[in-house]
Structure formats: structure tokens, C-alpha cells
Amino acid sequence: MRRFFAHFLFVLAAWTLVIKWILPVVWALNEGVSHDTYIYWDFWWVVHIALALALLYGYRHLFIAVIAVSVLEILIVTTKFILFLPDPEWTIWTMNWFVNKLFVLAVFIMLLIHALSRKKAYAS
Numbered sequence: 001m002r003r004f005f006a007h008f009l010f011v012l013a014a015w016t017l018v019i020k021w022i023l024p025v026v027w028a029l030n031e032g033v034s035h036d037t038y039i040y041w042d043f044w045w046v047v048h049i050a051l052a053l054a055l056l057y058g059y060r061h062l063f064i065a066v067i068a069v070s071v072l073e074i075l076i077v078t079t080k081f082i083l084f085l086p087d088p089e090w091t092i093w094t095m096n097w098f099v100n101k102l103f104v105l106a107v108f109i110m111l112l113i114h115a116l117s118r119k120k121a122y123a124s
Contacts, residue, residue, distance in 0.1 A: 002055045002121060005111050009052035012107060013045040019096040020045075038093060044073070044104075063115060063122040070112035077105045 024038030031037075051069050054062055080101060088094065115122050 001114055001118070005107070005114070006052040006055035008107050009048045009055070012103060013048040013052070015103075016042070016045040016048070016100060019100055023096070024093075040093070040097065063119055066111060066115045066122055070108040070115070073104055073108040074112065077101045077108075081105075 020040040020042055024040065025035050028035050028037040047069060051065060054065055059065060084094075084098070088098075
């Protein structure tokens, strides 16, 4: 199951790069505006890749890392939803962001539940 979560995190990181970096740059270049006009400056994809590598290859403090990143991601995404949903402004960018955050929330809830229920599986 660790491999599943690792691969899910790699896909999530790649998807995040596409919708928060590549698509915005291409869109901006097409509009003739500065390439960084629409970029959503977010580097959580780096954390996701690091955690995925730790899940695949082991890490001395893997359980603590999984719990810490999962809880932080869940708190951050939930807070962003609480702030956004009372008065959402739906654009292509906010819709991409929202769908991405739904998947982030889902994977980290599942990862947290799995890690807590199978702590020994996360001992390296």
C-alpha cells in the first residue's frame, strides 16, 4: 500500500505542476502577457515528491513524516476551503485549484488513516 500512495503522490505532483505552472505559462504566452501572470506559486509538489520517495525507499522517521505532512495538508486545504467556499469566484484557475485540492485532501486523508491503522507498515 505504501507503493500505491507513493505513486499517487508522484501523479499528484505531476498534475500540480501541469495545472499550476505549465498551463498558466502556456496561457500567459498565448495571451502575450508575462509568463508568470497566472502561475500559482506553490511548492508543495516538492514535499509530495520527497514523501513519495520516502514511502518507496524507506526513511528512518517515515511514520512521523507521513503523519506530519498528512495533518498539515488536511488542515491547510480545509482552511482554504472554509475561506473560499462562502463566496467562490469560479474561473478556470479556481476550478483547477479546487479540483486539485479535492484530490490532495482525499489522498492525505486516506494516507493518514492507513498510516495510523498500520503503523508497523511505516516503520523502515
